[in-house]
Amino acid sequence: MESIEKSRKILENPLIMKNVLEDLGCFDIERLRKVSKSVRNCIEIVKPDPKIRKIALKIEDSNFIRMDICSKFQENLSIFYQKNLDGYSVNRASFNGPCDLSKIFLTDFTQILKNQRVPIELLDIQGGSNDQFMDLILKNCSPKFFGQFQVQNLILQRLSDYQVFQILKFIDSKFLETITIMDALKSFSLDDYSKLDQWKMAKQLVIEGFSITTPIQNLEIFNFSNLDIKVPNLSIEDVIHLKTKFSESQTVMKLKINFERFTNPENIENFLRRPYSQKSHNSIWFIRIPNSQKCLHLNYVISRSFIFSRFDVSSIPEDAFPNRLGYQI
Known part of the structure; x- marks a missing residue:
């Protein structure tokens, strides 16, 4: 009984209590509060994290x-x-x-x-x-x-x-x-x-x-470095807007925009030219960003999403651009 009383008195010292609490989590701290009113008051003085x-x-x-x-x-x-x-x-x-x-x-x-x-x-x-x-x-x-x-x-x-x-x-x-x-x-x-x-x-x-x-063209989201969002409708004009904003941003590294309906997919090559790679489920473009050593990697997943990513020009295939100068935004 005497040893318990001594232990409790020790815990009523704020300097000692502070050292004890450094190694305790929130649940142990709550248990310690229940030892006595004096110990609880001491904990309140120390204010443990x-x-x-x-x-x-x-x-x-x-x-x-x-x-x-x-x-x-x-x-x-x-x-x-x-x-x-x-x-x-x-x-x-x-x-x-x-x-x-x-x-x-x-x-x-x-x-x-x-x-x-x-x-x-x-x-x-x-x-x-x-x-x-x-x-x-x-x-x-x-x-x-x-x-x-x-x-x-x-x-x-x-x-x-x-x-x-x-x-x-x-x-x-x-x-x-x-x-x-x-x-x-x-x-x-x-x-x-x-x-x-x-x-x-x-x-x-x-x-x-x-x-x-x-609406896509009213979104203020290009301060984020990574984005993954969904919209009900997406047009080719929206894609061009996102492409331009993506290239102008100094922050965003990846943007994935999912959609329920792409309103005019048949016009996509009129705006983006022929893709570098075209398969049954997706098409890929590499687009040079002006005045930089970066390029835009644009992945169109058919009927699902557009994914915009930023890469160093040195890391992409040599034949990625439609001409030697590179197709720029």
């Missing part, structure tokens, strides 16, 4: 939220928030009385991350059929906290364009590298996204499982 690597949120509706956390030490924890007839539960703990599940979840979420010092590698947020509940959660978010939320890779699933826009505003733009948007619930427009610093500074954009409604 929880060292969280990944967070996945599944927000089904106003009755259910799931949060999965992975720490630096490969520890995993799932937290379930569920509304019931008498109140609500958090994992196995039940609480009686009326509740706003969104505020309860956000309080915990803020508490868990408030001392996080390094960017989270991945934040994955998945909505559900009740987008009004997601709107409520976003309304209850504290801009003071979320405006400094450091995330490297962001995955947003089953959300509206408004919700994606609002979530992006909460992310620290200095750390965001990849934006992935999947399976949007409604018609999805990117019209206002170029105004966001988060959009301007991210390096990669992936859009999967749905088509965007913003």
